[in-house]
Amino acid sequence: MGGFIARRLLALIPLLLLISFAVFALVLAIPGDPARTIAGGLDADEQRVSEIRSELGLDDPFVVQYGRWLGDVVTGDLGSSLFTERTVTSELADRFPVTLSLALGAVVLAVLIGVPLGILAGTRPGSFVDRVVGVGTSFGIAVPDFFLGTALVVLLAVQIDLLPSIGYVDLAESPIEWARHLLIPWVALGVGASATIARQVRGALIDVLEQDYIRTARAKGLSERRVIGRHALKNALTPALTVVGLQFAYLLGGTVIIEHIFALPGMGTYMLGAITSRDLPVIQGVVLLVAVIFVVTNLVVDVLYGVLNPKVRVT
Numbered sequence: 001m002g003g004f005i006a007r008r009l010l011a012l013i014p015l016l017l018l019i020s021f022a023v024f025a026l027v028l029a030i031p032g033d034p035a036r037t038i039a040g041g042l043d044a045d046e047q048r049v050s051e052i053r054s055e056l057g058l059d060d061p062f063v064v065q066y067g068r069w070l071g072d073v074v075t076g077d078l079g080s081s082l083f084t085e086r087t088v089t090s091e092l093a094d095r096f097p098v099t100l101s102l103a104l105g106a107v108v109l110a111v112l113i114g115v116p117l118g119i120l121a122g123t124r125p126g127s128f129v130d131r132v133v134g135v136g137t138s139f140g141i142a143v144p145d146f147f148l149g150t151a152l153v154v155l156l157a158v159q160i161d162l163l164p165s166i167g168y169v170d171l172a173e174s175p176i177e178w179a180r181h182l183l184i185p186w187v188a189l190g191v192g193a194s195a196t197i198a199r200q201v202r203g204a205l206i207d208v209l210e211q212d213y214i215r216t217a218r219a220k221g222l223s224e225r226r227v228i229g230r231h232a233l234k235n236a237l238t239p240a241l242t243v244v245g246l247q248f249a250y251l252l253g254g255t256v257i258i259e260h261i262f263a264l265p266g267m268g269t270y271m272l273g274a275i276t277s278r279d280l281p282v283i284q285g286v287v288l289l290v291a292v293i294f295v296v297t298n299l300v301v302d303v304l305y306g307v308l309n310p311k312v313r314v315t
Contacts, residue, residue, distance in 0.1 A: 008302055012295060019291045020073065023284055024066050056082070073288070079281030081274075088285035091270060096289075098168055099266035101178070102258070103251035105186040110193035111244060115237070117194070118201025122236070123228060125206050133198060140195030146257045149188030153261075156184060166263040185258050193247040200243045205236040238305065245301040253290035 035052040053059050057068065072079065078088035121133040157165035163184055169177040208214065209232055217227045256268035263269075267286055274282035 078285035106189035109190035114194035114197030122205030
């Protein structure tokens with residue numbers, strides 16, 4: 001198992017280098033000139049624009065800029081905002097827990113809903129329960145999270161006044177208020193993810209229950225609960241790990257609209273403001289962090305695959 005993990009870690013090095021190069025190159029390709037924005041916009045003095053470009057190192061060759069930026073990133077320095085002058089690392093350290101709370105809660109909710117629904121449908125293919133789950137998951141996938149979030153705000157915050165509609169309370173300050181402020185965003189993000197997980201579990205479970213070893217277990221007289229719980233679920237849930245991992249990584253990097261709707265001070269709102277003002281260091285820092293999260297999440301999924309299925313470790 002140790003060799004399997006070591007091989008996966010070594011494979012990450014060239015991948016992370018490629019990601020860093022792509023992030024730096026693509027961000028620089030965004031139309032506009034941050035130096036001109038800082039200098040005052042379209043009417044800015046050309047000499048002042050040139051001075052700012054020189055101060056920021058934007059006149060240097062691309063390779064020099066990339067090498068300087070990569071060297072800083074390796075030491076944990078993602079630069080500073082061009083406008084607030086606060087370091088990107090400190091801003092992300094403050095905002096990442098908000099986005100992590102939002103994504104983690106949504107994934108937990110999705111797993112708690114999606115896995116049982118997938119098991120119910122997968123053990124009763126073609127039944128009324130299976131059709132109901134199919135309709136429900138289709139609805140969950142089709143409805144946009146921002147629409148569902150807005151509808152829940154109108155219902156639970158405006159009409160019933162049961163939950164707060166905007167804002168964020170730190171977990172250390174009040175766990176109850178922390179959960180109350182995030183419950184609607186959790187549901188808005190978790191419904192679509194739970195539908196995807198339910199469909200994955202259902203399909204995998206139907207395939208597994210048709211395998212020979214399941215028929216053998218039933219022929220030995222094992223109860224249906226033991227057949228499913230001890231034999232079928234382990235293999236059926238393995239493909240669902242990929243879905244859960246991708247959903248978690250997606251939520252960490254794709255909560256911009258939900259954070260904006262609920263006024264949550266997470267990475268999404270930080271990224272949105274940086275794009276509007278063309279704050280290059282912030283854009284590069286957030287995009288790089290999201291990309292690394294995807295890579296690390298895939299690594300964790302690979303390791304879990306190796307734990308559940310020893311045959312994967314030899315690849």
